[in-house]
Amino acid sequence: KTMGSSLSRENPEEEESLLSSRESRWATRSSAWATSCAILAVGALILAGSALALAAALWLPGVLWAEDAPARLTDAVLRGVRWAPAGIGAASTECPPFSMDPNASTRLRMEQLPLSAWTAVLAAAPPSSARSWCAVDACATRPPSRVLHMRNVCLHNDTFYALSDRDAPPVLMHFDWWGMPKQRHVFSRYLKEVSSERQIPGPRIWLTGTWVVATPRSRFGSDNLFHAIQEEIGYLRNLLSCGRVAASRNNSYLLEHDYPILGGKKSPNTLGRLWELATDGGRSFFRIPSSRKSTTFCFKHAHVESSGPATEAVATCTRLGASFSPGIVMEWPDSWPAGNASFRGFSEVVERARGRLGLVPTVGLAEGQWDRPRVTVVHRLKGRLILNLGYLTDALRDEGFDVTVVALECMPLEAQLALVSNSSTLLGVHGAGLTLGHTLPPDALVIELRTSPCTEEARGVPYQMRRQNRIIPAPAVAVMPNASCPPPWKYNRREYDAVVDLDAVLRTIYEKDPIASRRVRPRWMDGKRRPNLAT
Numbered sequence: 211k212t213m214g215s216s217l218s219r220e221n222p223e224e225e226e227s228l229l230s231s232r233e234s235r236w237a238t239r240s241s242a243w244a245t246s247c248a249i250l251a252v253g254a255l256i257l258a259g260s261a262l263a264l265a266a267a268l269w270l271p272g273v274l275w276a277e278d279a280p281a282r283l284t285d286a287v288l289r290g291v292r293w294a295p296a297g298i299g300a301a302s303t304e305c306p307p308f309s310m311d312p313n314a315s316t317r318l319r320m321e322q323l324p325l326s327a328w329t330a331v332l333a334a335a336p337p338s339s340a341r342s343w344c345a346v347d348a349c350a351t352r353p354p355s356r357v358l359h360m361r362n363v364c365l366h367n368d369t370f371y372a373l374s375d376r377d378a379p380p381v382l383m384h385f386d387w388w389g390m391p392k393q394r395h396v397f398s399r400y401l402k403e404v405s406s407e408r409q410i411p412g413p414r415i416w417l418t419g420t421w422v423v424a425t426p427r428s429r430f431g432s433d434n435l436f437h438a439i440q441e442e443i444g445y446l447r448n449l450l451s452c453g454r455v456a457a458s459r460n461n462s463y464l465l466e467h468d469y470p471i472l473g474g475k476k477s478p479n480t481l482g483r484l485w486e487l488a489t490d491g492g493r494s495f496f497r498i499p500s501s502r503k504s505t506t507f508c509f510k511h512a513h514v515e516s517s518g519p520a521t522e523a524v525a526t527c528t529r530l531g532a533s534f535s536p537g538i539v540m541e542w543p544d545s546w547p548a549g550n551a552s553f554r555g556f557s558e559v560v561e562r563a564r565g566r567l568g569l570v571p572t573v574g575l576a577e578g579q580w581d582r583p584r585v586t587v588v589h590r591l592k593g594r595l596i597l598n599l600g601y602l603t604d605a606l607r608d609e610g611f612d613v614t615v616v617a618l619e620c621m622p623l624e625a626q627l628a629l630v631s632n633s634s635t636l637l638g639v640h641g642a643g644l645t646l647g648h649t650l651p652p653d654a655l656v657i658e659l660r661t662s663p664c665t666e667e668a669r670g671v672p673y674q675m676r677r678q679n680r681i682i683p684a685p686a687v688a689v690m691p692n693a694s695c696p697p698p699w700k701y702n703r704r705e706y707d708a709v710v711d712l713d714a715v716l717r718t719i720y721e722k723d724p725i726a727s728r729r730v731r732p733r734w735m736d737g738k739r740r741p742n743l744a745t
Contacts, residue, residue, distance in 0.1 A: 289603075289604075290607045290613070291607055291613045292613065293614075293616075294615070294617070294621065294629060295617065295620050295621055298589065298591075298617045298620065300589075300600055302589075302591055303592070305591070305617065305619065305620035321472075321474055321478070321494075322465070322472040322473065322482065322494040322495065322496055323470075323493075323494070323495050323496075324470075324495065324496060324497070325464060325495040325496065325497050325507060327415050327505075340362040341362065341373055341374070342361060342362045342363050342372035342373045342374060343360070343361040343362065343530055343531055344358055344360050344361070344372065344526075344527035344528075344530040344531050345358070345359045345527065345528075345531045346359075346524050346527050346528060347452055347453050348452075348524075349448070349452035350452065353386050353427075353518075354424070354445070354452055354515045354516070354517055355452075355516060355517040355520075356452065356516045356517070356520070356524070357449065357452050357453030357455070357513050357514065357516065358401075358513075358514045358523070358527050359512075359514075360509065360512045360513075360514055360527075361509075361510065361511055361512075362509075362510060363508065363512060364410050364414060364507065364508040364509075365423075365506065365508070366410065366411050366412050366505075366506040366507075368397065368398060368399050368400060369399070369400040369401070369402050370383065370400070370401050370402070371402055371404055371409070371410045371506075372401065372402070372403050372404070372526075372530055373404060373405075373407065373410075374403040374405060374530060374533070375533060376403055376405055377403065377404055377405050377409070378526070379402070380400035381402070381520075381526055382398060382400060382519060382520055382523060383399045383400050383401040383514075383516055383520050384425075384514075384515060384516045384517055384518060385397075385517065385518030385519065385520070386425060386427075386517050387427070388425055388427045388428055388429075388467065389427070390429060391429060395467075397425070397466070399466075399514075399516075400523075401526055401527070403530075410506060411506060412504055413505060414506045414507075415505060415506065415507050415508065416508045416510065417507060417508065417509055417510070418510065419460065419461070419462055419511070420460065420462070420511045420513070421461070421463070421509050421511065421512040421513070422449070422450075422455065422461055422462070422463045422464070422512070423466065423512055423513070423515065424446075424449055424463070424464075424465060424466070424514075424515040425466040425467065425515065426442045426445050427441065427445070428467070428471050428481070432472065432479040433479050433480045433481070435642040435643070435645050435646075438480050438481040438484055439556050439645050439648065442481055442484070443484055443485075443488055443555055443556050443559060444555060444556075446485070446488055446489075446553070446555075447555035447556075449515060450553045455513050457488060457489055457490060457492075457553035457558070458490065459490040459492050460492070461489065461492045461493075462492060462493040462494075462495065463493065463494045463495065464496070465495070465496050466497065467496050468497075468498065469496065470496050471496070472485050472486075472494055480623070483623045483624075484559060487559045487562045487563055487623075488553070488558070488559050488562075556648050559627075560573060560631055561573070563623070563624040563627040563628060564631065567624055567625070567628050569628055573631050573649065573650070573651050573652075574651060575652060575653050576633075576634040576651040576724045576725060577724040579651070580634065581725075582610060582611060582612050583611045583612065583634050583635060583719060583725040583726040584612045584614070584633045584634045585606050585611050585612070585613050585614070585635045585637060585719065585723075586616060586633040586635070586636050586637070587599070587602065587603065587606075587613065587614065587615045587616070587638065588637070588638030588639070588641075588644065589616060589617050589638075590617075590619075590638070590639060590641065590643070591617055591619060591620075592619075593705060593707070594639040594640070594661065594706070594707060595639075595707045595708070596639060596659070596707070596708050596710055597707050597708065597709050598710055599615070599710075601710075601712060602715070603615060605715075606716075609716060609719075609726075609732075611719070611726070614633070616630075618646070626646060627646065627649050630646040630649050630650065631649040631651070633650060633654060634650075634651065634654050634655065634723050634724055634726075635654060635657065635719055635723045635726075636650055636654065636655070636657070637656075637659070637715065638657075639658075639660075639661065639708045640658055644658055647679075651724075653677075653678065653724040654678065654723075654724065655678040655719065655722045655723045656678070656679045656680075657680050657682060657718055657719075658681045658682070659682055659684070659710060660681060660682065660683045660684060660708070661684055661689070661708045662683060662684055662689065662690065663683045663685065663686035663689060663690050664683055664686075678722045678723075678724075679722075680718045680722065682710075682711055682714045682715060682718065683711070684708055684709045684710070684711065685709060685711040685714075688709040717735060720732070720735065
């Protein structure tokens with residue numbers, strides 16, 4: 211301030227020159243900053259363009275896996291290989307910390323409740339002195355052997371009471387077991403004719419709608435994917451087909467176990483998720499032991515499983531149907547009487563899962579759908595790891611295949627079904643995850659890897675039983691150089707990790723994959739091994 215005031219008093223021209231030089235310097239600095247920012251912006255655009263070009267060269271999101279987009283799968287692409295969900299890698303041992311449930315709003319009744327007056331939907335008014343009616347559908351010698359279609363019957367403890375024109379002793383209606391083979395729960399169900407309602411014990415609760423009463427065996431628990439698909443969903447298919455019953459959400463299902471084998475609302479298990487898809491959200495219940503001693507549940511319409519020696523029960527059911535007065539007109543609810551056997555089992559479960567995620571429900575042939583083979587590699591996070599996973603994905607990518615590495619245990623079931631069903635080859639170590647091979651297109655390939663160079667099972671047929679399949683043992687040079695085949699014992703131990711024979715995998719894909727097999731045979735296949743193929 212002092213210098214400025216002295217300049218203004220002594221030399222005004224010098225003051226004006228000083229101010230002008232300051233303005234010139236600020237203008238020069240501003241111009242330099244603008245030029246630097248422009249250079250940086252251009253550089254950023256060049257880098258972004260290069261990154262996009264590289265990404266397009268490695269992965270074309272508009273072409274690859276476009277069908278999975280509606281499933282909202284969070285994935286990541288690294289060196290041209292898709293990893294699902296995002297956050298997993300070859301060294302991952304835990305699922306990434308994220309929540310992904312793409313169809314939380316479309317799931318229906320994901321809960322198995324105890325059957326009681328508070329959980330079931332009660333009938334508007336119980337029928338008064340309504341006679342019982344029954345008909346039989348027989349189908350097979352193995353459970354379920356037959357289905358009894360019953361009207362106006364009551365269940366107390368393990369006996370169905372039918373109001374008839376006579377009193378008769380109870381006859382065996384169902385005899386079977388459920389649970390682990392070494393811990394079997396044997397149970398029986400009976401059918402008894404009574405001539406008066408007063409002979410039906412306990413307070414009666416009338417239920418509305420159509421009910422399916424059954425007892426899946428649940429031999430290996432509710433979280434084993436292989437047995438849940440092969441046995442429990444297969445059981446449901448056989449039951450509904452035997453009784454010509456629709457898999458309708460309007461049905462209610464009473465599963466005669468002492469605990470909820472389908473899980474609860476806060477902890478649904480694998481079988482529960484599959485069952486919910488299979489029944490399209492039908493209500494599911496179980497009976498707790500205490501309720502069996504006091505409460506009697508009465509059904510206006512019920513399809514009841516029957517297996518075992520039940521000749522007398524079949525005769526009783528036939529008599530009830532024949533003695534019903536033909537002059538009475540009965541009003542049938544939805545899916546009654548029986549006559550709709552459209553449920554096709556696990557294939558229909560897959561279609562419902564895809565439909566909920568916005569995909570085309572039907573899984574068509576892989577050939578003609580895609581231009582390049584789609585290989586999905588099942589990456590287990592807990593045991594039976596693929597030790598040379600990086601070499602495997604590099605080899606598949608170098609052949610021009612679209613490669614996805616998936617950790618199934620980190621994804622909701624519907625997303626698992628959708629992703630795997632969009633593959634032409636499913637590859638993984640022996641385990642329940644390969645059961646999802648049943649979701650693949652009919653002409654797709656399943657490759658089952660083994661942890662040893664030779665096993666008894668390796669000379670047999672994979673448990674997938676698919677037309678296109680192959681079991682590939684581990685290369686002996688990598689795991690057991692001194693092994694002799696066949697071995698005197700079973701080498702395929704589940705606690706071992708796996709080394710992939712890359713040459714055998716590539717040759718199998720070119721031989722059996724519906725898209726790769728149409729390609730021109732690579733020159734390296736004419737030699738003994740592919741050159742520069744590291745194990």
